[in-house]
Amino acid sequence: MGSTQMPTPGIDGTGLNLQSSAGEATGDPAAEMIQLLGPDGKLGTDPVFSDYAKRLDPEQLRGFYADMAKVRRFDQEATALQRQGELALWVPLTGQEAAQIGSGRATQRQDYIFPSYREHGVALTRNVDLAELLKLFRGISNGGWDPRENNFHLYTLVLAAQTLHSVGYAMGIQRDQKLAEAAGSNEPKAAVVAYFGDGASSEGDVHESMVFAASYNAPVVFFCQNNHWAISVPTEVQTKIPLSNRAKGYGFPGIRVDGNDVIAVHAVTEWALEHAREGRGPVLIEAYTYRVGAHTTADDPTKYRGSDEEHAWRAKDPLDRLEKYLRSEGLADEAFFEQVKLDGDKLAAHVRSTTQNLQSPDIRESFARVYAEAHPLVAEELAWFEEYSAGFEGDDEQEAGN
Amino acid sequence: MTVKKFNLPDVGEGLTEAEIVSWKVKAGDAVAINDVICEIETAKSLVELPSPYAGTVAEILVAEGITVEVGTAIIGISDNASGEPETVQAPAAPAQPADQRAPQPAAETPMYGKLPDGDTSDAGPAGGPLVGSGPKADAVKRRPRKRPEGEGATGPASSGQQAGEAAAPVAAVAAPPAPAPARPTPTPAVEPSPAGAQGGVQAPGFTGLSATVSGLVSRVLAKPPVRKIARDLGIDLADVVPTGAHGEVTREDLVSYQSQRDAEVDRADKFWGASKKPQEQRIERIPVKGVRKATAKAMVESAFTAPHVSIFVDVDASRTMEFVKRLKASRDFEGIKVSPLLILSKAVIWAAARNPSVNAAWVENADGQGGAEIHVKHYMNLGIAAATPRGLMVPNIKDAQDLSLKELALALNELASTARAGKTQPAEMQGGSLTITNIGALGIDTGTPIINPGEVAIVAFGTIKQKPWVLDGEVIPRWITTLGGSFDHRVVDGDLSARFMADVASILEEPALLLD
Numbered sequence: 014m015g016s017t018q019m020p021t022p023g024i025d026g027t028g029l030n031l032q033s034s035a036g037e038a039t040g041d042p043a044a045e046m047i048q049l050l051g052p053d054g055k056l057g058t059d060p061v062f063s064d065y066a067k068r069l070d071p072e073q074l075r076g077f078y079a080d081m082a083k084v085r086r087f088d089q090e091a092t093a094l095q096r097q098g099e100l101a102l103w104v105p106l107t108g109q110e111a112a113q114i115g116s117g118r119a120t121q122r123q124d125y126i127f128p129s130y131r132e133h134g135v136a137l138t139r140n141v142d143l144a145e146l147l148k149l150f151r152g153i154s155n156g157g158w159d160p161r162e163n164n165f166h167l168y169t170l171v172l173a174a175q176t177l178h179s180v181g182y183a184m185g186i187q188r189d190q191k192l193a194e195a196a197g198s199n200e201p202k203a204a205v206v207a208y209f210g211d212g213a214s215s216e217g218d219v220h221e222s223m224v225f226a227a228s229y230n231a232p233v234v235f236f237c238q239n240n241h242w243a244i245s246v247p248t249e250v251q252t253k254i255p256l257s258n259r260a261k262g263y264g265f266p267g268i269r270v271d272g273n274d275v276i277a278v279h280a281v282t283e284w285a286l287e288h289a290r291e292g293r294g295p296v297l298i299e300a301y302t303y304r305v306g307a308h309t310t311a312d313d314p315t316k317y318r319g320s321d322e323e324h325a326w327r328a329k330d331p332l333d334r335l336e337k338y339l340r341s342e343g344l345a346d347e348a349f350f351e352q353v354k355l356d357g358d359k360l361a362a363h364v365r366s367t368t369q370n371l372q373s374p375d376i377r378e379s380f381a382r383v384y385a386e387a388h389p390l391v392a393e394e395l396a397w398f399e400e401y402s403a404g405f406e407g408d409d410e411q412e413a414g415n
Numbered sequence: 416m417t418v419k420k421f422n423l424p425d426v427g428e429g430l431t432e433a434e435i436v437s438w439k440v441k442a443g444d445a446v447a448i449n450d451v452i453c454e455i456e457t458a459k460s461l462v463e464l465p466s467p468y469a470g471t472v473a474e475i476l477v478a479e480g481i482t483v484e485v486g487t488a489i490i491g492i493s494d495n496a497s498g499e500p501e502t503v504q505a506p507a508a509p510a511q512p513a514d515q516r517a518p519q520p521a522a523e524t525p526m527y528g529k530l531p532d533g534d535t536s537d538a539g540p541a542g543g544p545l546v547g548s549g550p551k552a553d554a555v556k557r558r559p560r561k562r563p564e565g566e567g568a569t570g571p572a573s574s575g576q577q578a579g580e581a582a583a584p585v586a587a588v589a590a591p592p593a594p595a596p597a598r599p600t601p602t603p604a605v606e607p608s609p610a611g612a613q614g615g616v617q618a619p620g621f622t623g624l625s626a627t628v629s630g631l632v633s634r635v636l637a638k639p640p641v642r643k644i645a646r647d648l649g650i651d652l653a654d655v656v657p658t659g660a661h662g663e664v665t666r667e668d669l670v671s672y673q674s675q676r677d678a679e680v681d682r683a684d685k686f687w688g689a690s691k692k693p694q695e696q697r698i699e700r701i702p703v704k705g706v707r708k709a710t711a712k713a714m715v716e717s718a719f720t721a722p723h724v725s726i727f728v729d730v731d732a733s734r735t736m737e738f739v740k741r742l743k744a745s746r747d748f749e750g751i752k753v754s755p756l757l758i759l760s761k762a763v764i765w766a767a768a769r770n771p772s773v774n775a776a777w778v779e780n781a782d783g784q785g786g787a788e789i790h791v792k793h794y795m796n797l798g799i800a801a802a803t804p805r806g807l808m809v810p811n812i813k814d815a816q817d818l819s820l821k822e823l824a825l826a827l828n829e830l831a832s833t834a835r836a837g838k839t840q841p842a843e844m845q846g847g848s849l850t851i852t853n854i855g856a857l858g859i860d861t862g863t864p865i866i867n868p869g870e871v872a873i874v875a876f877g878t879i880k881q882k883p884w885v886l887d888g889e890v891i892p893r894w895i896t897t898l899g900g901s902f903d904h905r906v907v908d909g910d911l912s913a914r915f916m917a918d919v920a921s922i923l924e925e926p927a928l929l930l931d
Binding site for chain 2: 090093095096097098099101102309310311312313315316365400404
């Protein structure tokens with residue numbers, strides 16, 4: 014931010030400068046960022062993480078690309094469905110595909126994921142039917158899928174609440190594993206990933222969860238997608254230092270990774286999960302990325318940010334750079350990209366028809382789920398509700414007297 | 416071939432209207448799913464709407480520059496008659512894979528709200544949209560008193576036929592909607608979903624539910640600032656019809672109540688028409704309909720079929736007033752509104768049991784051969800005449816004879832608050848056996864009430880105020896009220912009506928007699 018310092022005497026210029034000139038300038042030069050695959054599609058090296066990248070075979074790399082393209086296509090279809098009145102709201106992820114696919118693909122079956130509400134890409138890597146995600150946004154379900162099936166928890170709309178859930182869950186895993194080990198079990202060890210954003214990082218919940226995670230050495234990876242905008246609040250307002258630096262204060266490692274570099278994200282997350290599974294405690298990953306679209310379909314980012322910033326980030330598109338790499342290395346041919354596109358459209362058609370055929374739930378189900386057992390007050394309220402609804406069936410002519 | 420209507424959706428959270436800024440298609444154009452058809456401007460932003468249907472644009476229903484409500488049909492699209500597969504226009508990403516860099520929208524087009532071009536592919540059938548399903552602003556309008564018949568009643572098949580009702584068509588209809596759809600359209604069997612994804616969305620059902628809850632605590636709900644405004648304006652919150660999400664009185668409710676009150680007062684000055692105009696032009700003609708019409712019909716019927724006899728009695732209700740005061744202070748009745756009407760209700764029930772003929776009905780032609788019958792009812796469905804926003808209504812408390820004093824108090828409270836809110840159900844007004852009209856609440860001493868049709872007696876409860884009263888030869892101030900009663904002389908003779916009224920009066924004079 015050196016070039017945009019305020020010249021006011023007595024102020025060092027690091028703190029008060031809330032508005033930075035362009036997207037490029039929001040990067041903090043002081044933060045070291047792990048990057049393997051640059052925007053030019055060239056693979057670089059890193060003393061630690063190149064080893065992880067080398068483990069990836071071409072099939073996996075093509076899979077990364079296919080997933081990213083698929084979830085972007087899904088995102089567009091869901092946005093269109095919202096504009097057509099089929100969804101009450103949609104939360105687009107475009108721009109953050111690498112951060113989500115890279116990290117999601119690094120998890121193992123036994124790991125447990127706590128998403129925020131934008132992790133459609135992670136859902137894809139966990140084999141959740143993406144059409145299920147839309148139930149929540151259509152307002153017919155409070156969840157949509159069974160989190161136990163794929164160890165992918167329900168979306169949490171309360172900002173940062175899931176970070177606490179994650180740490181609690183990780184502490185539970187810790188205890189289970191202790192018991193299992195004592196019993197001589199050979200089960201693979203599990204870890205938890207907590208997804209949240211730069212905006213949520215300002216919530217007290219994140220602080221509490223990091224304190225607990227550190228104190229109990231919980232097997233949890235805090236995966237923060239810094240997409241630069243908490244709705245209309247830029248990251249510079251949320252933090253004066255790179256978010257990854259905060260981990261130092263809690264006493265565990267923090268890594269900033271290029272969130273648009275799927276290979277680096279995968280490597281860093283794999284490293285962090287190993288770290289956690291081996292009992293060495295939590296890790297904070299800050300995936301430095303950008304929300305290219307709106308916060309939600311109810312948001313209009315032109316009101317708070319310039320298009321030059323969006324430009325700068327589009328040049329770092331995660332799909333573009335992997336495609337360049339795959340093509341230049343001869344790892345994928347035209348037919349592959351054609352197939353990816355067809356698969357995306359197929360997914361979109363599936364999501365569209367599934368959404369339009371979703372059934373509204375019976376209101377009685379909501380009453381039935383208030384308590385585990387029948388409750389007289391709930392029964393009374395249901396009876397009242399039914400009577401009330403029945404009152405709308407008759408006509409409007411009413412007797413009057415006196 | 417059928418024409419499907421696309422209704423303006425809520426593209427933000429809780430938007431109620433939008434302006435059509437520009438149309439990107441015209442009648443006769445072929446469109447694919449997700450093709451941009453128009454640009455709209457909402458309170459939040461400018462957005463492009465993608466087509467939910469594939470086919471040919473049949474008609475544009477709203478002109479550019481016009482602001483329409485969410486849920487209004489804006490375009491009609493006829494599907495391809497040939498039955499060729501519909502295609503989904505893939506809204507391509509702004510940052511596309513390198514080889515498809517056709518129209519890289521990078522610089523010019525921001526991607527939110529924009530749905531860039533792309534290729535097409537097969538897609539599933541397009542069902543009916545959940546149009547206008549987004550959160551509605553506030554329940555300022557009454558919910559229609561009917562439900563969709565069965566689920567899925569909002570499918571496109573039905574909406575497709577109520578053409579042009581929403582807005583003036585600005586383009587000629589290219590293809591008239593076929594009255595008989597050739598094939599059933601896949602209808603999402605979904606009622607217009609009342610719920611949105613996040614907070615701030617209110618399902619009508621829940622409004623009702625919380626309204627009951629608030630009814631149970633029998634307290635008017637309002638936020639502190641609203642309470643303060645009400646106090647400042649001298650408005651009793653209980654008089655205001657609440658429209659808030661949880662049945663609470665909102666600031667807007669107060670404003671509209673106040674403006675109505677102001678308007679009534681203002682009108683008083685201007686009420687008398689300018690006397691220069693002929694009198695013929697100084698008559699305001701109000702169509703008689705709804706509750707007014709029903710009331711009129713009932714009253715005429717009653718007054719002309721049942722020979723009324725009315726009697727009056729002055730009562731010293733001082734002990735009733737004391738009793739009410741003690742009840743109010745009692746812990747048992749904490750939070751329950753207690754008024755002299757409660758004692759009167761109890762008195763009427765008590766007196767009716769001693770004089771059963773007043774709790775009866777005259778039934779003409781009961782045997783089918785012209786013979787009439789008197790039906791004496793061994794239950795008390797106690798009617799309470801209530802002024803409501805929709806006019807006079809007489810809901811009744813079923814089997815009031817079985818209720819304890821406290822239960823009766825609760826029943827009266829609920830009946831009043833339901834009526835005030837305009838939510839009295841038809842069933843609550845049927846089967847009454849005897850009615851009380853509490854004209855005293857309006858400061859009136861007494862009147863000759865007209866019997867509620869189907870009943871033979873009605874009691875009018877006048878205002879209670881301090882008056883000089885002679886007690887043991889001395890004039891002292893006492894709380895005095897006047898009871899009026901009208902009876903159907905076909906059923907209730909003079910002596911019986913007198914005994915009944917005297918019994919009621921005796922309870923007001925000495926509520927302890929209820930302990931009998």
